Amino acid sequence: MNVINLTSSCNSDFVRQVEEESGQQLSLCYQCGKCTAGCPYTTEYDIPVSQIMRLTQAGQKELVLKSKSLWLCATCESCTARCPNKIDVARIMDVLRHMARREGYGGVKTVKTFWDSFLHSVQKNGRVFEVGLLANYISHTGRFWTDMGLGPKVLPKGKIHFKPSAMQGKEEVSKIFRRYTEESSK
Amino acid sequence: MKIGVFVCHCGSNIEGTVDTAAVAAAAREFPGVAFATDTMYTCSEPGQEEIVNAIKEHQLDGVVVASCTPRMHEQTFRRTVERAGLNRYLFEMANIREHVSWIGKDREANTNKATDLVRMAASKLLHNRPLLSKQFDINKRVLIIGGGVAGIQAALDCAEGGLEVVLVEKTTTIGGKMAKLDKTFPTVDCSCCILGPRMVDVAQHPNITLYAYSEIEEVSGYVGNFDVKVKKKATYVDWDKCTGCGICMTKCPSKKATDYFNEGIGKTTAINIPFPQAIPKKAKIDADFCMKLQKGKCGICAKVCPSGCIDFTQQDEFVTEKVGAIVAATGFDLFDWTVYGEYGGGRYPDVITSLQYERMLSASGPTGGHIKRPSDGKEPKNVVFIQCVGSRDKSVGRPYCTGFCCMYTAKQAILTKDHLPESQTYVFYMDIRATGKNYDEFTRRAMEEYNAKYIRGRVSMIYPKGDSLLVRGADTLMGTQVEVDADLVVLAVGAEAAAGAAGLAEKLRISYDSYGFYMEGHPKLKPVETNTAGVYLAGSCQGPKDIPSSVAQGSAAASKVLGLFSKDKLASDPQVSVVDIKRCIGCGKCMKTCPFGAIKEIDFRGMKKAEVIETVCQGCGICTSTCPQGAAQLQHFTDNQILSEVNALCQF
Numbered sequence: 033m034n035v036i037n038l039t040s041s042c043n044s045d046f047v048r049q050v051e052e053e054s055g056q057q058l059s060l061c062y063q064c065g066k067c068t069a070g071c072p073y074t075t076e077y078d079i080p081v082s083q084i085m086r087l088t089q090a091g092q093k094e095l096v097l098k099s100k101s102l103w104l105c106a107t108c109e110s111c112t113a114r115c116p117n118k119i120d121v122a123r124i125m126d127v128l129r130h131m132a133r134r135e136g137y138g139g140v141k142t143v144k145t146f147w148d149s150f151l152h153s154v155q156k157n158g159r160v161f162e163v164g165l166l167a168n169y170i171s172h173t174g175r176f177w178t179d180m181g182l183g184p185k186v187l188p189k190g191k192i193h194f195k196p197s198a199m200q201g202k203e204e205v206s207k208i209f210r211r212y213t214e215e216s217s218k
Numbered sequence: 219m220k221i222g223v224f225v226c227h228c229g230s231n232i233e234g235t236v237d238t239a240a241v242a243a244a245a246r247e248f249p250g251v252a253f254a255t256d257t258m259y260t261c262s263e264p265g266q267e268e269i270v271n272a273i274k275e276h277q278l279d280g281v282v283v284a285s286c287t288p289r290m291h292e293q294t295f296r297r298t299v300e301r302a303g304l305n306r307y308l309f310e311m312a313n314i315r316e317h318v319s320w321i322g323k324d325r326e327a328n329t330n331k332a333t334d335l336v337r338m339a340a341s342k343l344l345h346n347r348p349l350l351s352k353q354f355d356i357n358k359r360v361l362i363i364g365g366g367v368a369g370i371q372a373a374l375d376c377a378e379g380g381l382e383v384v385l386v387e388k389t390t391t392i393g394g395k396m397a398k399l400d401k402t403f404p405t406v407d408c409s410c411c412i413l414g415p416r417m418v419d420v421a422q423h424p425n426i427t428l429y430a431y432s433e434i435e436e437v438s439g440y441v442g443n444f445d446v447k448v449k450k451k452a453t454y455v456d457w458d459k460c461t462g463c464g465i466c467m468t469k470c471p472s473k474k475a476t477d478y479f480n481e482g483i484g485k486t487t488a489i490n491i492p493f494p495q496a497i498p499k500k501a502k503i504d505a506d507f508c509m510k511l512q513k514g515k516c517g518i519c520a521k522v523c524p525s526g527c528i529d530f531t532q533q534d535e536f537v538t539e540k541v542g543a544i545v546a547a548t549g550f551d552l553f554d555w556t557v558y559g560e561y562g563g564g565r566y567p568d569v570i571t572s573l574q575y576e577r578m579l580s581a582s583g584p585t586g587g588h589i590k591r592p593s594d595g596k597e598p599k600n601v602v603f604i605q606c607v608g609s610r611d612k613s614v615g616r617p618y619c620t621g622f623c624c625m626y627t628a629k630q631a632i633l634t635k636d637h638l639p640e641s642q643t644y645v646f647y648m649d650i651r652a653t654g655k656n657y658d659e660f661t662r663r664a665m666e667e668y669n670a671k672y673i674r675g676r677v678s679m680i681y682p683k684g685d686s687l688l689v690r691g692a693d694t695l696m697g698t699q700v701e702v703d704a705d706l707v708v709l710a711v712g713a714e715a716a717a718g719a720a721g722l723a724e725k726l727r728i729s730y731d732s733y734g735f736y737m738e739g740h741p742k743l744k745p746v747e748t749n750t751a752g753v754y755l756a757g758s759c760q761g762p763k764d765i766p767s768s769v770a771q772g773s774a775a776a777s778k779v780l781g782l783f784s785k786d787k788l789a790s791d792p793q794v795s796v797v798d799i800k801r802c803i804g805c806g807k808c809m810k811t812c813p814f815g816a817i818k819e820i821d822f823r824g825m826k827k828a829e830v831i832e833t834v835c836q837g838c839g840i841c842t843s844t845c846p847q848g849a850a851q852l853q854h855f856t857d858n859q860i861l862s863e864v865n866a867l868c869q870f
Contacts, residue, residue, distance in 0.1 A: 062610075064648045065692030070560075070678030074699045083697055114560065114678055116611040 042091035050088055054127040058089045060117040067111035067121050077101035081111055081121060088124065097132040103140040105129070145172045155209045158202030163194055221340055222278040223254035224269060225314075225332075226261070226285035232319040237329040241284065241314075244333045248340045252276050261291050266298045273302035280304070280343045284312040284336045305348030307792070307854055310339040334867055341866035345859045349792035354833045356442030357542040358783045359384065363434055363722065366394020367765055368757025369547035370416050371772025372779075376545075377425035379780045384539050385420065386448055388718075389478075390431045391496035392417055394549055398479065400579035400587075402765060403629040404660035410495055410582070417497040427539075430498055435536060437725045438815065440834060441752030442542045442788045450535040454503040454511070455489075459527035462499030464491055466519035466528070475507035477584065481574040483592065484584030489519045489528075493582055503528075543752045543779045546726060546736060547772065550713040550758040553608030553616060560679040561607070561709065567593040568687060569680060569707040572603075572626060579633050589637050591706055594685070598705030601634050602689050603627045603645045604677050609712030610648065618733065620712035622764040624651045627710045628661040631670035643670045644702050646677050646691050654766065673700060680707060713762040726753050735761045746775045754778050793854045794835035795842060797828045801849035804828065808841035808850050817841060817850075 051058055068074055068082040078100045079087070087096045096102075102125060111121035132139055149168040153160050170176055186192055223245040227233035238256035245254040253276045259265050260283055269281060281299050285291065288311045296306035312335040322328050358381055362373045365387035373385045391397070397417075399409035420426055429448055436447040470487035477484055479492035488507040491499060501519075509516035510530055520528035552573060556564040568591050570578075581587035591598055605627055609620040624647065631643040645664075650672075652658040664670040675692035682688075689702045715734025723730045728748040729737040736759050739747035746754050756775040757768040782788075797808070797817075804826030809817045816834035820827050828850070830841075841850040848857055 062648070063694055064606075065675035065694035066678050067692075068694070068697075068699055069676060069690055069692035071699065080692070080697055080699070082692060082694055110678070116613050116676070118613050 036090070036092065038090060043093040044091055046093040046096075047088065047091045049131070050124060050127055053130070054120065054124045056119050056124055058085070058124075060119050061085045061089060062117065064116060066114045066116060070110040070114045072108060072110065073101075073104050073106055076104045081105070081125070084125070084128070085119075085121065088128070096128060097135060097137045100140050101125075102129045102132055103143040142173055142175070145169060148172075151209075155206055157196040158199045158205045159197070161193075161196035163192060164196065219250045219280050219344055220252035220276060220278050221248075221250045221280045221282060221343055222269070222272050222276060223248075223251055223282045223284065223336060223340065224260050224265075224272075225254070225256040225336070226265070226283065227256060227258050228285060228315055228319075229259065232285070232315050232332075235319045235323055235325050235328045236314060236332045237325060238284075238332075240329050241332045241336060245282075245336050245340065248337055250280070250344050251340055253278060260285050261294055266294070266301075269295070269298050270302040273299065273304060278304075280308045280310075280346065282310045282312060282336060282339045282343060284314045284332060284339070286315040287313050287317075305350075307349040308343070308346055310343045310346070312336045312339040337866045338863040341862045342859045345856070345862050346854070349853055351789040351792045352832060353787040354442065354790055356783065356786070356788050357444075357540050358382070359539070359541040360543045360545065360779050360783075361386065361444070361446055361539060361541040362545045362547060364388075364394070364547035364549055364757070364759070365392030365420070365428070365430070366547060366549045366757060366768070367396045367413060367416075368549070368759075368763075368768040368772040368775075369394070369545070370413075370420055371769045372545045372547060372756050372776045373426055374416065374419055374423065375773050375776030376779055377423045379776065381425065381779065381783060383423075383426045384446075384448075384541060385426055385428045386432050386434060387428070387430045388433055388548075389492075390453065390500065390502045391492055391498065392420060392428070392430065393495070393497065395573075396765060397493065397495070398481070398573060398580075399576050399626075400581075400583075401629060401633060403625045404654075404656045406629065406632065410493075410580075414495045417495065421497045428498065429537075430500070431502060434722060434725055437544070437727075440814070440836065441750075441782075443833070444541050444544060444752065446539045446541060446544070448537050448539060450537065452505075452532045452534050453500070454505070454508070454528065454530055454532050455501045456527040456529050456532075457498065457500045459525045460500045461525055462491060462496075462501070463524065464501075465522050465524065466501055467491060469518050469522045471516065471518060472507050472509050475504045480577045480584045481571065483570075483574050483577050495582075503530075543754065543782055544726060545754045545756055545775045545779065546722065546728070546748075546759055547756040547775075548716045548719055548722060548759040550762055551716050552711045553614075553714045555607050555709055555711045557614055558607065561604070561677070561707075562680055566680065566682060566687060566707075567591075568598075568705065569709065571709055571711045572623070572630065573711070575630055575708045576626075579630070579637065587637070589634065589641075589706070596705075597638055597641075599638075599641055600686075600702065600704050600706075601631075601641055601643045602687075602702050602704040602707045603631060603643065603710060604689075604691075604707065605645065605647045605710040606676070607709040607711050608714070609710075616712055616714065616733070618712075618762075619651060620762045621651065622762060623710040623712065624661065625654075625657055625764065627708075628652075628664040628670070630708065631664045632668045635668040635670075643668070644689075644704075645670055645672045646675060646689075647672060648674070648676060654764070673702075675700070680704075713758060716759065719759060726750065728753055728755075735759065746771055746778055752782065790833050791837060793837045793852065794832055795830045795837065795839070795850050795852050797830055797845075798849045798851065799827050799829075801847045802827045803847055803849075805846065807844045807846070811840050811844045813838065813840065 065082045068080040105125045109122040149165050153165040225238040225242045242254040242256045257265050283295050299309045300306045314332040318332050360376050361384045362369050373383045377383045396413050402409045432450045435449040439445045466489045467487050470489045472488035474485045475488045477486040489503045505511045562569050577583040608616050652661045673693050675694045677691040687704045689704045693700045719734045727750050738745050754775040756771040816831050820829045839852045842852045
């Protein structure tokens with residue numbers, strides 16, 4: 033195990049930034065582990081959520097932002113619901129994800145691509161168009177056989193549409209994206 | 219009047235942000251001030267000597283000290299001016315520490331505010347008059363509320379000290395929570411075996427009057443002379459005749475009454491004596507379950523009772539006791555853990571509380587000391603303990619540590635192994651708090667000798683799996699989620715203030731914190747006093763406590779009562795209301811608003827007038843603000859004194 037120097041390696045700007053963006057107070061966490069105890073995805077995580085909280089408290093920016101766990105979190109909010117100190121842990125995970133992405137941490141490629149495809153679809157169609165999303169995702173990842181087995185089950189139920197559904201306010205939605213791009217490029 | 223002003227530095231506490239020399243210099247210009255200076259520590263011996271010398275040298279007849287809060291040193295300085303021959307009420311204190319230096323950093327603003335406060339104090343002092351207290355008799359009897367181990371200890375110590383004791387207990391027997399425990403930590407000695415003799419002592423002591431199954435209805439009066447109305451609740455059994463033989467219990471056909479003593483593990487009969495060592499060992503009928511009282515049919519107990527003590531017509535009875543002091547020892551209750559939906563919220567029969575487990579472990583309990591799963595009566599193999607249920611949890615409004623659960627959980631893990639050698643115990647904990655004598659060694663023994671598996675982490679959920687339960691938690695030291703198959707889960711439920719604690723506090727006129735625990739006079743220096751004279755605290759009513767601490771507080775409260783009663787008379791506080799008979803129009807409004815009944819009506823040359831009973835008046839000032847004529851005036855806080863302060867402050 034690596035030795036962490038708690039004085040020199042603590043990035044207090046990182047701690048402050050996480051607190052500001054999430055509106056949560058990290059010092060409230062007393063490491064009871066109840067978030068990890070209830071986390072349905074902890075089996076897939078490289079670092080359990082309670083340890084993400086601890087590393088964030090200790091200002092270990094690098095270790096936190098390169099963690100795969102951020103990208104595997106399903107935002108089910110079990111952690112938030114169970115936290116005895118009422119910390120919105122899922123919110124913190126979300127903030128960390130944003131930070132990781134902004135600062136160019138790779139994360140888990142498939143998850144990143146899925147999100148990009150999802151947002152792209154929403155931008156274009158005003159809401160998600162599943163088949164378009166699927167095509168986009170597959171073409172970027174090359175995972176042709178992913179969830180193939182679901183097709184025969186979902187098709188007869190009429191859940192899959194081959195044309196994006198018409199909706200009102202499509203233009204307004206794409207305005208949100210434009211505003212985001214403009215403001216984040218400032 | 220010649221006033222002397224002493225402005226205290228309090229080391230750097232005040233001088234750090236207040237220019238005390240400038241305050242003293244400004245004070246020299248105030249009306250009546252003949253002398254002003256600043257001193258390093260006014261409360262020190264040389265500081266007090268300086269006051270005494272200044273009074274003599276400058277013939278001062280009033281003193282202002284500008285320093286800390288009057289709660290701290292008002293008494294000190296009153297005695298100082300008294301030593302120099304002045305009346306103690308020709309003294310005023312300006313609080314320039316808590317109200318000025320500690321709360322602001324701007325030296326100039328602080329100096330100005332401190333000057334204002336001294337100006338107010340000096341101008342009030344110009345209107346002060348000497349006041350003298352009167353002596354009054356005290357009733358050397360003590361009321362103790364609550365018959366748990368703290369109340370028992372206080373009662374026995376007071377009784378041994380020669381006082382007459384009235385002990386009031388809410389349930390039908392004394393013993394409290396300790397009587398429900400099987401063993402005690404860290405010695406693992408039988409709880410009832412060590413408490414039982416004390417309970418017998420209470421029953422047999424000639425100085426103790428015990429009212430069991432009784433509650434406090436009303437408290438009036440003041441230190442030295444309280445009148446307490448006690449409600450003796452109807453038991454439907456004449457306790458003078460009941461011998462505690464228990465035949466009624468064996469014959470009672472209503473066998474589904476709630477068993478409060480056994481924490482709902484099993485049921486009991488409608489007529490019931492809670493446990494074999496009960497004091498007093500008398501039966502009581504639970505009216506909710508008695509067929510005779512509910513439906514008018516049955517009455518078997520009355521037929522079988524050899525002493526003929528059953529009385530279905532019994533009513534609540536009220537008695538009034540006169541006492542000089544009161545000790546509140548009302549203990550705690552368990553937090554309602556069913557708010558934890560993730561632990562089943564009470565739906566799983568095999569998830570029980572620690573106190574239910576105690577009753578299960580106890581040989582006189584409903585299972586005869588056998589550990590059985592409530593669902594199917596089978597012996598459990600894996601027993602999981604979960605600590606901090608309703609402790610250290612802000613999300614359920616209980617952020618405090620109950621303090622004794624770590625220890626009783628270790629004890630229960632040890633006892634589990636003693637009862638069921640084949641069993642395996644698991645303890646989910648957050649931190650082990652074992653700070654008493656031999657406490658940490660005890661928790662280590664649970665791990666090292668009894669093989670209790672301690673897991674550092676909280677439990678997120680419990681759910682049924684087959685006929686057992688799956689406990690999912692975290693092992694934060696391992697850094698992973700963990701699961702344990704459990705046959706029985708015991709929740710270490712935290713303590714909260716006893717049901718009805720707030721209502722009693724209002725009757726006793728004492729304050730309580732946001733969790734219902736009674737407030738002590740001072741967190742360090744007055745642990746068993748309250749801010750109401752003559753009312754003391756013992757045990758868990760002040761905050762969760764283990765047995766040794768509760769016993770220590772019981773003794774401490776008794777020693778305070780004995781100290782109070784070591785005097786034959788108490789001095790009354792002369793800061794009471796006085797009615798100016800010339801101004802009084804006899805409207806009677808003051809009598810109606812006085813919360814202490816301290817104002818009586820008198821006949822003065824055929825006219826109705828009000829008169830204050832000096833020893834009853836508590837100096838609250840409500841009559842002063844009610845009186846339309848300004849006839850009722852609170853001494854030391856008269857309208858003129860307060861207005862002179864206002865004028866001093868608002869002159870610019």
